[in-house]
Amino acid sequence: MFKIKKDYYAGGLMILLGLIAAIEGQNYNIGTLRQMGPGFFPVALGVLLIFLGLLIAGTSLGTSDEEEHILPERLEWKGWFCIIAGPALFIIFGKLGGLVPATFACVFVAALGDRSTTVKGALILAAGVTVFGVVLFSYLLKMPMPVLKWGLS
Amino acid sequence: MIETALADLTYGFGVALEPHNLMWCIVGVLVGNMVGVLPGMGPLATISILLPLTFGMKPVAAILMLAGIYYGGQYGGAICSILLNLPCHPPHAVTCLDGYPLTKQGKGGTALGITVISSFVGASWGITEMIFLAPVLVQVALQFGPAEVCSLMLLGLLAGSTLARGSPLKGIAMTVLGLLIGLVGADLETGVPRLSFGILELYDGVEIVALALGLFGIAEFMKSINQEIKIDLKYSNVRVRDMWPSGPDLKQSILPMFRGTLIGSLCALIPGTGPTIASFVSYATEKKISKNPGKFGTGAIEGVACPEASTHSSVQGDFIPTMSLGIPGDTTMALLLGALMIQGIVPGPQLISQHPDIFWGLIASFWVGNIALVILNVPMIGLWVKLLTVPYKYLYPSALFFVCIGVYGANNDMFQVGETMVIGIFGYILLLLGFHPAPVLLGFVLGPRFEENFRRAMLISRGDLGVFVERPISAIFIGLCCVLIGAQVFLWLRRMRKSAKGPVDEIVPQAPQPPATSPAE
Numbered sequence: 001m002f003k004i005k006k007d008y009y010a011g012g013l014m015i016l017l018g019l020i021a022a023i024e025g026q027n028y029n030i031g032t033l034r035q036m037g038p039g040f041f042p043v044a045l046g047v048l049l050i051f052l053g054l055l056i057a058g059t060s061l062g063t064s065d066e067e068e069h070i071l072p073e074r075l076e077w078k079g080w081f082c083i084i085a086g087p088a089l090f091i092i093f094g095k096l097g098g099l100v101p102a103t104f105a106c107v108f109v110a111a112l113g114d115r116s117t118t119v120k121g122a123l124i125l126a127a128g129v130t131v132f133g134v135v136l137f138s139y140l141l142k143m144p145m146p147v148l149k150w151g152l153s
Numbered sequence: 154m155i156e157t158a159l160a161d162l163t164y165g166f167g168v169a170l171e172p173h174n175l176m177w178c179i180v181g182v183l184v185g186n187m188v189g190v191l192p193g194m195g196p197l198a199t200i201s202i203l204l205p206l207t208f209g210m211k212p213v214a215a216i217l218m219l220a221g222i223y224y225g226g227q228y229g230g231a232i233c234s235i236l237l238n239l240p241c242h243p244p245h246a247v248t249c250l251d252g253y254p255l256t257k258q259g260k261g262g263t264a265l266g267i268t269v270i271s272s273f274v275g276a277s278w279g280i281t282e283m284i285f286l287a288p289v290l291v292q293v294a295l296q297f298g299p300a301e302v303c304s305l306m307l308l309g310l311l312a313g314s315t316l317a318r319g320s321p322l323k324g325i326a327m328t329v330l331g332l333l334i335g336l337v338g339a340d341l342e343t344g345v346p347r348l349s350f351g352i353l354e355l356y357d358g359v360e361i362v363a364l365a366l367g368l369f370g371i372a373e374f375m376k377s378i379n380q381e382i383k384i385d386l387k388y389s390n391v392r393v394r395d396m397w398p399s400g401p402d403l404k405q406s407i408l409p410m411f412r413g414t415l416i417g418s419l420c421a422l423i424p425g426t427g428p429t430i431a432s433f434v435s436y437a438t439e440k441k442i443s444k445n446p447g448k449f450g451t452g453a454i455e456g457v458a459c460p461e462a463s464t465h466s467s468v469q470g471d472f473i474p475t476m477s478l479g480i481p482g483d484t485t486m487a488l489l490l491g492a493l494m495i496q497g498i499v500p501g502p503q504l505i506s507q508h509p510d511i512f513w514g515l516i517a518s519f520w521v522g523n524i525a526l527v528i529l530n531v532p533m534i535g536l537w538v539k540l541l542t543v544p545y546k547y548l549y550p551s552a553l554f555f556v557c558i559g560v561y562g563a564n565n566d567m568f569q570v571g572e573t574m575v576i577g578i579f580g581y582i583l584l585l586l587g588f589h590p591a592p593v594l595l596g597f598v599l600g601p602r603f604e605e606n607f608r609r610a611m612l613i614s615r616g617d618l619g620v621f622v623e624r625p626i627s628a629i630f631i632g633l634c635c636v637l638i639g640a641q642v643f644l645w646l647r648r649m650r651k652s653a654k655g656p657v658d659e660i661v662p663q664a665p666q667p668p669a670t671s672p673a674e
Contacts (some may be wrong), residue, residue, distance in 0.1 A: 006326045010586040014326050021333050021348060023385050028345050036608045038340035038347055044169030045333050052326040059322065059645070071585065079378035080581075083371065083553065085573040090557040098560075106557055107550045114546035115379050122550075133558065141206070143562050 010055025015050050022046030082113030098146040099138060103130045158284050164515030169521050177214040181221025184520040186530065188222070189229020191548070195242060196226035197591070198373060200488050202552065204495075205559035210498040213510055217518045219492055223485050224276065224468050224519070227428070228526050230654035231268045231461055232537055236261055236551060244428035244464045249454030251449060258452055262395025265534065267454055268461045270398070271608045273527050275462035278414045279421065279469025280519045287477040287505065287512070288475035294478050294502035301618045304630035306603045307515065307661055309480040311634050312423070314592040321641045323588050331596020332603065335361050341605060351498045354568045361491040362563045362575040364597055368590045370556040371577025374549045376584055396531055398454075406458035409439050417463030421470025427483040431467035444516040469519060475514055478502060480599070484591040487598040494598075570586035 016127030046114040086106045094102035106124035111117050117125075163454035168174060188199045200222050207215035230242030235252030248268070257266040297305070310332075337348045338358030376396050377672035398406075413435040420431035439459040440449045449456050474480050479500035480488040498508060505512045560573045583590050614620035624627045 006587050010588065013582075013586060014330075018329065019350050020411070021336075023352070024348055028340075028347060029343075031352055032616060033611050034620065036611060038343050040608075041604050042333070042348055044328055048325065049329045049333065052329060056320075056326060074379070076375075076379050080375050083185065083374050083549075084379060084574060084578060086550070086553045087371070087557050087570050087577075090561075090571050094242075094561070094567055094570075096599055100572040103554055103558070104488075107554050110550040110553045111546070113378055117546050125547055125550060128391065129554050133554060137562070139230070141209070141562075143558075144565055145561065 004030075005060050007060030008057050010089065011053040011055070011060075013057060014053030016053075018044070018046045018049030018051075018053060076113075079113035082109050082111075086110035094145070096151065098149040099134060099143075100130055100148050103133045161509070161513050162284060162517060164509065165515075165517035166520075167517075168510045168514030169217065169517035173211075173219055174518070175212050175521065176250075177210070177218040178221050178522050179525055181474075182225035182228075182526050183529065184231040185225025185227075186526060186533075187537065187540065188541055189226035189242060190232050191543070193383035195369075196223045196446065197365075197367045197485055197488070198552075199226070200485065200492075201362070201369050202522070202555045202559055204365065205296075205362055206490055206561040207492060208495060208563060211506070212493065212498055213514050215492060215496060216306050216489065216511060216515060217522075219489055220472070220515060221522045222517070223489070224465070224522065224554075227464055227468050228272060228530055229537065230267070230270070231464075232265065232534060233266045233541070235268065235457065236265055236538065237541065243470075244432050244460075246433050247460045248277050248457055250436070250625075251451075251453050254450070254452035254455065255457065256376045260452070262459050264396050264454065266396035267272045267402065268459050269396070270403075271406065271413065271458045271462035272465040274410050275414045275417055275465035276465075276523045278418060279466040280471055280516060282418050282466075282524075283473050283516060283519075287473050290473065290477040291502045291505050292545070297626070298395050298504070299623070299626055301627045302470040303603065303610050304634070305478065305480055305619055306386040306599050306606070308484070308630045308634050308637075310592075310596060310599060310603075310636050311473070313483060313595045315483070315637060315641055318586070319589040324592050326607040327583075327588055327590060327592040328596040331593035331598075332600040333596075334593065335597045335600025341601065342608070352353065352573075354566070359486075359576075359597070360560070360563060360572065361495070361594075361597065363560050363569045364576055364589035365488060365491075365594060366556045366560055367573045367576025368593060370552065370581030370585055370643070373588065374553060375581040376674075377545065378549065380545075382384070387643045398535075408456050409455040409459035412439065413459035413462035414466045415463075417466030417468075418470050420463070421473065421482070427471060428464040428467040431463040436460045437464035437626055442572060472515070472519075475500075476504060476515065479504065481595065482570045484594050487595045491594075491598050500564065525596050538588055555601045599609055 021042050023046075025039045025046055029037030029041030030039040030040070030043060031037030048096070086109055089105040089109055090102045092102075093105045104126045107129045108122050111122035111125050134147055138145070138147050169178065184199065184203070185196060193402055203219070203222065207219065210218075227244065230245040231248055231252075233239045233242065234245040234248040236256055238249050238253040238256075252261075252264050252268075255261060271349055274644050310328050311325070314328040315321035317385055333348070335358075335614070337355055339346050346356045402491045416435040416438060417428070417431040418429070422435065430544065436449075436456060436459060440446050443449065443453075443455065460466055471482050471486055475486040475490060479490065480501070481490050493511075498504070499509065557570050558571065561567060563569065579589050610620060611618075620627070621631055
């Protein structure tokens with residue numbers, strides 16, 4: 001019976017990435033070995049990656065036939081989402097409102113990803129990091145990001 | 154030779170003891186020591202996070218600090234292993250085997266004291282080796298043409314990816330992926346934007362800070378979230394005066410210390426075998442030659458002294474190929490090279506003559522930093538242990554903020570924060586599929602120089618690939634590459650045959666597995 005294995009996906013991903021590089025690389029001049037064009041390396045590395053992907057998937061054929069899980073046992077969708085939301089909010093609020101709202105939103109939402117963190121705890125942590133961040137980056141390191149502003153500019 | 158070395162070293166101390174440089178060196182080792190103790194943070198993640206802060210600094214100060222984080226972190230990692238049985242830092246995993254039993258017997262202080270001494274002995278030897286070996290290597294390397302440089306890089310890449318943790322095949326795939334990511338952006342010769350898929354911001358290439366923080370920051374946070382580590386502080390009350398080892402303990406550990414140092418310095422010279430392999434090999438050796446091997450694992454002081462000395466001698470030795478040839482042996486070294494390149498310094502054999510302040514200043518700062526670590530480590534262990542109780546749930550949101558602002562600050566560009574986020578998600582997918590993404594960075598840093606030299610070599614040889622085996626030095630490197638691949642194929646075949654017959658015998662001693670929050674190393 002066909003069993004799903006981690007390495008099939010791992011190899012598949014490498015084959016996919018290799019294909020992207022090899023196909024995209026053909027848009028540039030490949031040239032010859034003697035006079036290489038910009039497309040030579042992308043195509044060569046892409047083909048190599050496809051080959052490695054095939055090897056990864058191929059060598060796992062003969063190994064044990066237990067079903068393997070790709071996702072970890074405990075799914076942390078909320079945690080993962082909160083961690084990704086952190087930088088996303090940093091970008092949005094950084095563009096709209098400056099350093100203070102960006103920092104606060106980033107830390108607050110990211111902190112909520114932990115199961116045992118309360119809203120109050122996250123608020124305190126976010127406030128603390130914001131103060132620290134403003135002092136360090138705006139006043140001490142003089143980073144040219146406005147502390148507070150309004151709207152896109 | 155000794156006279157010139159001494160003169161250069163005096164000059165180096167002049168650089169390292171400048172107040173500005175001295176300050177950053179101490180800051181580096183302290184920060185390194187601190188994060189070395191914290192479970193879930195490693196030198197690699199810390200150097201990535203602090204990398205953007207160094208853009209405004211002078212090159213010497215920047216590299217002294219970043220290097221300090223690396224070797225300072227090794228001192229901290231040992232504390233974690235010995236007092237808490239947490240092998241969060243791979244090179245120190247093997248120290249747990251005897252360090253923690255010693256702690257349980259109430260001899261944790263002695264173990265730490267011996268660790269500090271062994272570390273210092275190992276590091277001192279590594280630095281001395283660098284002083285004398287690096288200039289010799291440079292003399293050889295200056296004769297290299299593009300073909301030799303290429304084969305040497307190939308060897309470095311192959312060794313870095315196959316000898317690291319995890320499956321060698323996946324390691325190579327990660328390196329190739331890193332090389333591909335390194336291609337993104339305008340071609341060096343023709344200016345054609347490559348693999349940027351029409352995104353204007355990618356014409357300058359992928360930013361090293363974004364790549365490092367995505368892979369070792371965001372991806373690691375995603376892996377470690379809600380994975381509480383149980384920390385048992387029951388035995389970790391160590392007083393400073395417990396740390397002076399008694400005469401017999403010291404006598405027992407002197408020889409293992411020197412053996413460990415030797416093994417570590419040998420491992421440093423083979424590209425790709427970093428401190429982790431050095432500490433495992435030295436522990437296994439020590440156990441083999443011991444009169445009563447049964448003692449190991451129950452609290453033998455030799456089992457602490459030997460791997461620690463070899464870790465530190467290998468950590469310092471790692472800088473030799475990095476600084477003299479421009480070929481990093483592992484990911485942390487690749488990151489340091491990246492930091493140098495950001496400062497506009499071209500790594501390679503010309504570094505010592507063009508930037509003697511960096512090279513000799515760095516060596517002198519190793520002494521300064523190691524002495525500072527020995528002095529500071531002792532009274533501050535209590536503080537570090539307290540730090541251990543800072544839970545990860547407060548650590549990662551704060552670190553995430555540093556990731557965001559660091560990437561933004563590198564170029565004052567929000568696009569790169571988004572880039573980091575995407576790389577982070579991708580990095581986590583790689584982790585889930587059983588890849589260790591560390592070699593990506595190795596490929597990324599070496600990629601552009603590899604391509605440049607390869608193209609040049611082909612131009613000179615008129616497209617004849619035979620040039621790599623016709624020139625003797627290059628042929629040696631290519632031969633070593635073949636040996637590496639051959640050895641991996643051989644090991645794989647043997648494993649396949651064994652797994653068909655029965656359970657696999659482990660060659661290396663089995664250390665406790667790192668908890669889920671181990672840093673990518």
